Amino acid sequence: MTPPWPPPWDHCDVATPDPCSGARIGSHTKCLAHLAPADRATYLADLVPGADINLCGTRITAALLGQLLAAVRLDGRPRLGEVDFSHTDFPDGADFINVDFTGSNANFYLASFAGLACFNGSLFTRGVNFHDTTFSEAVFLGMIVNGTASFVGARFCGDARLESVTCRHVLGPVAKVASSPEGRPGGVRCVLSAYRPEVLVPGVLGLSGGAARVRAGRRTAEDHFRNRP
Numbered sequence: 578m579t580p581p582w583p584p585p586w587d588h589c590d591v592a593t594p595d596p597c598s599g600a601r602i603g604s605h606t607k608c609l610a611h612l613a614p615a616d617r618a619t620y621l622a623d624l625v626p627g628a629d630i631n632l633c634g635t636r637i638t639a640a641l642l643g644q645l646l647a648a649v650r651l652d653g654r655p656r657l658g659e660v661d662f663s664h665t666d667f668p669d670g671a672d673f674i675n676v677d678f679t680g681s682n683a684n685f686y687l688a689s690f691a692g693l694a695c696f697n698g699s700l701f702t703r704g705v706n707f708h709d710t711t712f713s714e715a716v717f718l719g720m721i722v723n724g725t726a727s728f729v730g731a732r733f734c735g736d737a738r739l740e741s742v743t744c745r746h747v748l749g750p751v752a753k754v755a756s757s758p759e760g761r762p763g764g765v766r767c768v769l770s771a772y773r774p775e776v777l778v779p780g781v782l783g784l785s786g787g788a789a790r791v792r793a794g795r796r797t798a799e800d801h802f803r804n805r806p
């Protein structure tokens with residue numbers, strides 16, 4: 578989503594064809610997307626697993642996100658520290674599969690995902706903020722949040738799937754549903770409203786009506802999830 582102008586942070590000096598709101602990188606006057614290739618390569622080379630990242634207001638393509646996550650990989654999993662993706666534009670969606678977010682509260686406030694946003698297997702040591710985030714299609718299979726996951730004001734323009742998600746605390750249009758009659762081993766099955774915020778769509782998860790107790794109509798709900806019931 579377009580941030581207010583001028584944005585209340587030190588931002589990129591690129592002005593054409595459109596003014597860029599991306600946060601400046603270090604002592605540079607450009608955002609990560611607009612850094613000269615050599616400067617961007619240096620920045621990425623200096624990153625270490627668990628690095629703090631501030632990319633608010635930046636346009637992050639799939640290729641650039643891939644480079645960023647590759648730079649912080651540890652034991653096969655990308656590891657990020659404090660991250661600020663507020664107002665960030667992901668024009669190709671985003672692949673955050675198996676990413677460890679170890680900061681206090683991963684911030685996706687008012688971020689916009691134009692393609693598939695995938696958080697499968699991602700782990701948030703603390704919380705994650707999807708407040709007013711705009712998603713196209715989104716999947717959150719096996720995501721673990723050891724804090725609060727906020728979906729307050731989040732908008733979903735396509736299918737959204739939350740399955741086997743474990744959160745200590747959830748805010749927003751998410752409803753907890755019962756495990757299947759056979760009993761699923763661990764995790765919590767959730768269903769997220771898609772297309773129409775008022776209507777929960779069990780079909781997104783392939784749930785039959787009798788198999789799930791869906792507390793519908795909760796747009797501003799607060800559920801407490803535990804790792805194991």
Ligand SMILES: [Zn+2]
Pocket residue numbers: 589590591597598599607608609610611
């Ligand atoms: Zn820029």
